Amino acid sequence: MQVDEGITRAFQLLGKRWTGLVVSVLTAGPAYFTDLRRAIPGISERMLSNRLTELAAAELIVREVDEGPPLRVSYRLTAAGMALEPALKELAQWAKTHPAGERAADC
16 A cells, blocks of 8 residues: 555645644635734744745745735635635544544553
């Protein structure tokens, strides 16, 4: 048995720290950079910028510049990015049903 190529690609991108959280926040709709920073406690500006760049390169988000003044940049999911919403909801439900503390009890 071998790991599926598609799941490998998905986890190479979405398995990176913060990436899933960025996508999850954007499922609610477009957001400005500062809104994303506030919505994801602990993420640095540099890390958020890196993740947004990676997601844009993977064509999961679109970066849109709102002409100013002031100049503002917003981000929104593409159709491919929005297609991740059901999977993210399932993962969230799984995490509620199977808290990390249960793992130790099962061993």
